[in-house]
Amino acid sequence: MNAPTHPDYEVVIGLEVHCQLRTRTKLFTGAPVRFGEPPNQDTSPVCLGLPGALPVLNGYAVELAARAALATGGEVQPDSVFARKNYFYPDLPKGYQISQFEHPLSLGGYVEIDVAGGDGPRRIGLTRIHMEEDAGKSIHDGAVEETHVDLNRSGVPLMEIVSEPEMRSPEEAGAYLRALHEIVRWVGASDADMEKGQFRCDANVSLRPHGATALGTRTELKNLNSFRYIEEAIHAEVKRQAALLDSGGEVVQETWGWDADAGRAFVMRGKENADDYRYFPDPDLIPLTLSEEAIEAIRTALPELPGARRARFEQAYGLPADQVQVLTASRELADFFEAVAEASGAARAAANWVARDVQAALREADRDVAQSAATPQSIGVLIGMVESGRITAKSGRDLLPELLTEGGDPEALVAERGLETVSDAGELERWIDDALAAHPKAVASYADGDKKSLNFLMGQVMRASQGKADPGRVRTLLAERLDAGGAA
Template identity: 50%
Template sequence: MDFETVIGLEVHVQLKTASKIFCSCSTAFGAGPNAHTCPVCLALPGSLPVLNKKAAEMAAKAVLATNCTLNRESRFDRKNYFYPDLPKAYQISQFAMPIGEHGWLDIEVEGRPEKKRIGITRIHMEEDAGKSSHDPFRPVSLVDLNRAGTPLIEVVSEPDMSSPAEAVAYLRQLHAIVRYLDVCDGNMEEGSFRCDANVSLRPKGETKLGTRTELKNLNSFRYIEKAIHYEIKRQESILRSGGKIIQETRLWDSVKNQSFSMRSKEEAHDYRYFPDPDLVPLVLDEDWIEELKKNLPELPEIRKARFMESLGLKGDDAATLTASRELADYFEACLEKCSNVRRCTSWVAVHLLGLLNARGLSIEKTPVSAKALGELLQLLEKGDINDKIAREVFEDMAKSGRPAEVIIREKGLSQVSDSSELEAAVQKVLEENPAEVEAYKGGKTKLMSFFMGKVMKATRGQANPKVVTELLQRMLG
């Protein structure tokens, strides 16, 4: 029997506000334990939550950018459960009336010509819980409530994905969107973008969903892919041997490359939601919505299409260059200096990204600014330097941070295009290699590149290859 996989994803996106969702405590990462707390997020009696306007706006933007219906009125509910990192014994969330519903993303999966539409069930706002660490030797846990009250949106997809690759494609797109919107820093390791995956199998052709398991602790795209893959294999082997899948939560262990069952939270599914009387409804009027719509940036899919249509980029290049808003901005800033699209594309997509990868840097921390690279490419375009020298100058720029022009002047790297100067070099090469000259004249025209190499070596790579070719053809002819 063949099985098909059904995957639904729940993504928690941490909103990039300065303060928490219901109090004015800082959301900055890395402070000492419980340093960023106040009566509201410590749940001291008598304290009252007040909604952060910016968090509401960021959530609304995410709703608009994912083709969801933006609900004019949404409300906050209490989700009740007992856990020490949740000091109120309930989490403020949105249940009956979330801020957004019924959206979708169209994803591209390698090797398939058409896009696939993945439904988004809902997007709701909620507060994050604190962090507990468990003592390995004593029967105690340590609780830090700095993260309690950090604003989140939870994006719940329909169970529309049928492979790990589709799940990752969906996540990458959602990740790019929230980064473009500037509502989330997208840092998966610090937990700003967290994903839980619901995975189940069913016999091919069956319409009823099988029993699912929920995978947690997936903090990189690579782990998500691996964990889902592992889960599919695990469920398949259970089903094939006639076993039953137990509905449970499983944690991914990225060191052992396997998942293990997490003891399920007691009565985890009886949350007894009810409207939070402390928080009044959020109502978005038309003016406010118009304002938000007006300020939406060009989204990754649209920018990618524009790069392909108006700049003539190939799909792969356009995808690479629009993967983050900063990189796309960088590319466009580069184009302002050097209008050769192909040149800018290969330099940004190959050389710049190669440099950043090698150094483990993000585009925001690039040692070579877009303007500086653009200037280098301008010099290359004008023929002042050749490609090989440009690469050398680029490496120097990355190390020293100096502009291309200064490096070229200081190191005397300007391309030699003066034919009288080059003629002497070509003459010398021909004199030193009489046998090859003879062979060339006898028809071995492939030796042209041999001579070219010798001239380049003699001129330390500074010769203008076009001029050298002309000289060689003339002097050998």
């Protein structure tokens, strides 16, 4: 366990994450799920709540939520039930939200976190994962005496991932969210783009004296939409509750919103109008049944998960942990690296190239690895040529950006442009002669004991060869000539 965040109280945090499933259509209708469309373009009778419109469950949404559940060690339930959560709001045209309540899609599971400065990895338990539909969007413009309603988001498939109240510091909450964010993206369940509201977090925060077993009164923080805000907001809430308890006061069960601009929370809802949602099974939807075979098929198709992959990269390729972290920033990058490593026959060199040069070149071209024009095999071939000395590292680095943006066959490009390493003494001597003749001052200062002049002259030779000269051979030959007095 970490050092306590507060000397007098133990901090108890549970998180609820609403995560948008990566589907093309809504949860109960074929209306498209898109982002940034003008209001009400992506609706259908079902998501408009028109009388008589009946919901039909999106099978792919079920699969995606099950993927996330299995990737976090959850038990996907053979039977789960959609219920109606009843409340009135203009962006909820049916007067109820369809959500799973008593019988969620998945129970249990965990997310492993590792907080810097903590006691090593630890597991945060999950209570459940359930599926539900999103509501529409109400637009309140202070200047206008009306509210505008956009139902494009109405019915968008979400999964809600509920943790146990097992986090003990804002940093642990942040680490949990980052790990969860990575997993849902890794298995393709969600794009989890926080700026588009695809990964939203509510935090339940309470304090209790150290050693106490009963939980203190909690407050709920809503509207947390960046990892940094979440940690800040929880820090602020811990401070607020501690001050309240210190002065003999009591924490009141309330819902607070987080105002990121002001860096402080505001009360959204007190207990007196606590919710009464009158959940009941939706008569329009038959319970969802998943066979053991269906669940196992989803489990089998899961990719190797980030933690397992990192451990394997470290062990199988002998790579340092920080480099592995870079190479596994996304599943696409990790896949790309492995294919490069295999094609190059030199995994550690491939790791250096992919972590540094490939990443830099892609950034320069404003692309991510999925948009690389080069196949990982061709990058592997290029690295293999550098490793075997057929081309110099300089030539390799020069070719790399072009391969990544234009594609092409590195063998053919090397042949076509005559990039094979020149190590023939005769040819190298010609460039060396020229360099020595052109820079008598450098030759003289070398003779006077300034050995750094060798590097300068090396540079001249390499430039004259357009990077093709075998640098090891050049250095040897150049040193011999200079030590012999530099005579041409």
